[in-house]
Amino acid sequence: MATASETNRRLLLELLERAGNGTCIDCGVADPEWASSTLGVFMCQSCSALHRNIPQISRVKSILMDPWEAEEVEFMASSGNEAAKAKYEQLIPPFYYTPTNKDCMLLREQWIRAKYERMEFMFVDRQEPYSAGYREGFLWKRGRDNGQFLCRKFILSEREGALKYFNKQDAREPKAVMKIQNINASFQTAKIGHQHGLQITYLKDNSTRNIFVYHDDGKEMVDWFNGIRAARYHYLQVAYPGAHDTDLVPKLSRNYMKEGYMEKTGPKHTEGFKKRWFTMDDRRLMYFKDPLDAYARGELFIGSKENSYTVLPGLPPSIQGYHWQFGITIVTPDRKFLCACETLADQQDWIAVFQKVVHRPMLPQEYAVEAHFKHKP
Template identity: 60%
Template sequence: MAGGDKSTKTLREVWRRAENSLCADCGKPDPDWASSTLGVFICLSCSGIHRNIPSISKVKSLKMDHWDDAQVQFLAKHGNAVTKSMYEAHIPIYYYQPTYNDCQVLREQWIRAKYERKEFTELGKQLLYTDGVKEGILWKRGRDSGQFQPRKFLLSEREGCLKYFTKQDAKEPKINVKIDVINATFQPEKIGNPNGLQITYLKDNKTRNIFVYHKSGKEVVDWFNAIRSVQFHYLKVAFPIASDNEIKSRLTRNFLKEGYMEKTGPKQREAFKKRWFTLDHRRLMYFKDPLDAFAKGEVFVGSRENGYSVQKGLPSGTQGNFSWPYGITIVTPDREYLFTCETEADQLDWITAFTGIINQAMTPQEYAIEAYFKFKS
């Protein structure tokens, strides 16, 4: 806290301003740290990142540390709104601004981009992820070997695609994927690397996973935002009357939920088998291993008005053997899908995720995906 009574009172008043009620960097409520050199109020987690760039930011606890009068006056003149107006003045619409739920590498590079590299202070500043083309090496997990090997990747706005090559001098790419069917999401725990990125794309309406990382946190986050940039400009051309915010909502997305459940087959008499599940909007995919390139199967989760629902528990008389006690039943127009969870907390989390999707009306594109799933089955 501040030294004198007057400074202490001023510090409390500044701290209580509505603009300072959320962390300036990740939006976490009730920040109780601040930067005495930048004038922002931040959470404990972001303060640790600030501490790693001492040439830019000096952080102190608002509860435990001493604040002298000059530092309190500096905070009073700045605060989150004033500082953001300077350091976040020109953020590209497609740039991903992480929250406190996001992983360390995203939050650290966001903080470094703002205050250390000052990427958003000037209008039209040329950035590495805004060129419309990006080429470089990413370490990619082999589909069969499971080993990470360096591979050349090429992202092109002009061609509207992402390619990767098995060799540096290869003329033909191993894959050439249209940018509008790509998703990218950070998965450090699943991949086992703090800079791990999962790239997924649709091939023949089936999801394919690629797992990559780069030793540099900045480089992998630049790749992530370059993908979003190319997607944004591609969709601007494809949907000329859509607003920027509508297009932004169609860029990369985090999965709604992932984790292990057990499942049984369509006859509901087979033994339940443990699988890794990923809920990517209306696609529920299941894998034998979380790092498999292809799903063993996919389930379409439609809307309530089209006959889909989620129920707690399993139908009475379920015959398949299962070891986990917390059941979930997904009802579709064609059949019921039965799952079990290890804990009640997992069961409730999955039910919440499924309910959120089922309560949303389907788009015309989603009706087309549903028709494909029905045709395939």
């Protein structure tokens, strides 16, 4: 005869079969094995660790290893992930970034705190000011030349269509003006070396510029990130009148398709191969001497196969000199761009990313980017 504990565990496992309960409530990963007995939701192990940071709200238990009381199981049965989403996620602004299991822990923790601790998406008056179109404050910004992080004043103004920063607190003129039209923000915690590190990219004279910032308060940094997304959302609503949120939201911010070291040679293919940090961002392949450089040493536009762009494994047999052995040849209408990877796995990963770009038809506005693209060899 089954014990009460075994019966409760069997009932919990049956609840996982219900619609919505088979994926983590917070990041969407499949087959959750943890649950909150106070919120009535099922979650993955990774998100359960973040729930432990709010013990006054969420009591986390393992479905398989912890003992469960009959009344706790009854509460789980009366709630569940779909009911909790309807309650805690009813007023999420369209621009608010909802993280997945692939996102950094900061985004995931603040998402969980926003939902259950601050209840931002249950009541209109709990909404944070990141949606107001204006934000100012101080962030630690990495210096372009010395690499030190210095406190700088930032102003995000949707009305002016720009994010600006000032080198001195009382400065009248900003050091840089980043237009909302072509700004992107992505968390780069490992690269920046800070768990709240944010990389902000913008275009100046059609070339990419990077700044790297952080704030010691994780919520403040995520609010800046969502503030930038809100400003982009309202800009795109004007730029594309009548467009649906399903079309606009993916354009608010983007993670890089891939980053990492490769070696490259010059346009004449007679120079030696040099190790560079590469970033694939949409259709721009950029290379840097250092991952935290403000400016790319060069940028290459990668169009579609219909427009004579192809990617081939290996290097032309005529290439001499020392280089990593796993080569890649990117063929454009103007030239061949040669690079090499240290491992076969790196080569295969990069080629898969390049093929994804090449097999994507070009949009009308991308022809304009291609036409104006300034490649610096």
